[in-house]
Amino acid sequence: MRLTVLIRPKAGILDPQGEAVQASLATLGFSVARARVGRLVDLEVEADDADAARAEVERMCAELLANPLIESFEIRLEPS
Amino acid sequence: MSDRPLVAVVVFPGSNDDRDAAWALGSVGAEPAFVWHEEACLPADTGAVVLPGGFSYGDYLRTGAIASVAPVMDAVRAFAATGGPVLGICNGFQILCEARLLPGVLRSNRQLEFVCRDAALRVEAADSVFLRRCAVGQELVIPVKHGDGAWYADEGTFVQLAARGQIVLRYRDDVNGALGNVAGVVNETGNVMGLMPHPEHAVDPLLGSADGGLLLAALVDAAARHRALAPV
Numbered sequence: 001m002r003l004t005v006l007i008r009p010k011a012g013i014l015d016p017q018g019e020a021v022q023a024s025l026a027t028l029g030f031s032v033a034r035a036r037v038g039r040l041v042d043l044e045v046e047a048d049d050a051d052a053a054r055a056e057v058e059r060m061c062a063e064l065l066a067n068p069l070i071e072s073f074e075i076r077l078e079p080s
Numbered sequence: 081m082s083d084r085p086l087v088a089v090v091v092f093p094g095s096n097d098d099r100d101a102a103w104a105l106g107s108v109g110a111e112p113a114f115v116w117h118e119e120a121c122l123p124a125d126t127g128a129v130v131l132p133g134g135f136s137y138g139d140y141l142r143t144g145a146i147a148s149v150a151p152v153m154d155a156v157r158a159f160a161a162t163g164g165p166v167l168g169i170c171n172g173f174q175i176l177c178e179a180r181l182l183p184g185v186l187r188s189n190r191q192l193e194f195v196c197r198d199a200a201l202r203v204e205a206a207d208s209v210f211l212r213r214c215a216v217g218q219e220l221v222i223p224v225k226h227g228d229g230a231w232y233a234d235e236g237t238f239v240q241l242a243a244r245g246q247i248v249l250r251y252r253d254d255v256n257g258a259l260g261n262v263a264g265v266v267n268e269t270g271n272v273m274g275l276m277p278h279p280e281h282a283v284d285p286l287l288g289s290a291d292g293g294l295l296l297a298a299l300v301d302a303a304a305r306h307r308a309l310a311p312v
Contacts, residue, residue: 013232016192016257039141064149067142067178069185070232 001045001053002078007066008038041065050077084111085127085303090156092117092147092175097133097280101169104280105130108297117150127303128165129156131172133225133278143186143228144174153179163309165209165302166272167295170226173264173274182267182274183241184233189226190257196225198288199277200252201263205245208270209302213294220291222277224255224263229276231258231265241265249275271302 009015015036022035043060047053057075066073087110091098102112113123117136122129136147147153153175160166160181168176176182189195203211203218214220233241238259241247249264256276264275279292 014190014257016188016190020192064145065141067145067185069234070187 001047001050002080003043003045003053003057004076004078005041005043005057005061005065006038006074006076007041007061007071008073009036010070010072013070038071053077082111084109085300085307086111086113086123086125087128087130087300087303088113088115088122088126089130089132090115090117090152090172091132092134092136092150092171094136094138095132095134095171097169097171097278100278101130101132101280104283104292104296105300107283108293108300110296110300110303115152117147117152119152120155122152122155122159125307126159126164127305127307128167128299129159130299131156131166131168131175132280133170133172136171136175139228142178144171144176144178147171147175148178157181160267160272163269163271164306165299167210167299168272168274169278169280170224170229170276173276174228176272176274181272182265183237183246184231184259184262184265186228186276187230187232188228189230190254194225194227195229195256197223199224199255199263201249201277202252203248204250205248205266207245208248208266208273209305210266210273210295210298211248212301213298219252220249220294221289222279222282222292223288224277226256226276229256229258231262231276233259244268248273249277 018036174186251261279295282289282292
């Protein structure tokens with residue numbers, strides 16, 4: 001089963017990387033009110049069903065993929 | 081067996097200050113021993129553990145994240161749980177935070193630039209084993225060299241840590257955007273410490289400062305005490 005984890009800097013957490021991207025886009029003439037930079041992890045896992053796969057990936061996020069102090073995450077099940 | 085207390089220096093793939101740490105620890109009376117990250121145990125007579133600086137696992141995912149789940153970390157966690165002194169320097173600090181052995185997390189420097197220079201630090205609390213050779217208010221000069229050194233915790237945690245004396249070192253000036261200019265913290269029981277500056281690079285006046293030696297020598301004192309307490 002294919003799942004994607006989107007990891008974002010939590011709301012309210014300063015994101016200097018996003019600020020730098022925004023400033024750089026501005027120098028190219030783009031008007032961007034805000035940019036935030038996160039991370040994407042594509043996973044392929046063995047699981048009986050979608051719920052089991054999702055639960056497994058939740059545990060991966062808690063144990064390694066995201067740091068809850070500064071990051072939020074969202075799990076998406078990809079069409080097979 | 082040497083009379084010098086054994087200090088384990090953990091080596092991860094990408095550690096690059098392990099040898100400097102071992103040399104500096106030797107210069108203040110320790111018997112350093114390298115321990116590979118895949119080891120499940122520390123040497124039996126380990127008196128203290130140092131997680132050195134570097135870029136373990138290429139800083140993939142988040143700095144320190146992958147090293148924080150390396151096999152050796154279970155042994156480090158168990159050692160810390162018995163009161164064993166554990167010091168994380170730079171990447172070692174990042175690893176201890178990711179392993180939740182220390183509060184907070186290290187984020188990208190506010191200026192998004194690598195910073196490499198001497199930093200003036202103020203000792204905020206001196207009751208942990210690591211700062212027993214220092215006094216509160218004392219200024220130390222120890223170099224920093226990091227890109228992800230901005231310590232962060234939520235406001236409630238920060239206030240609580242400061243009240244409990246767990247914020248042990250602060251930069252005199254803003255170096256990297258760290259919350260409260262925090263440079264080093266200890267755990268609640270005072271036997272695990274992390275700091276971004278590199279005490280192992282400041283153990284000889286010829287290199288600009290010997291202030292780092294105060295921390296490392298205190299660690300060696302603690303290692304000797306811990307080893308004396310441990311069952312043989």
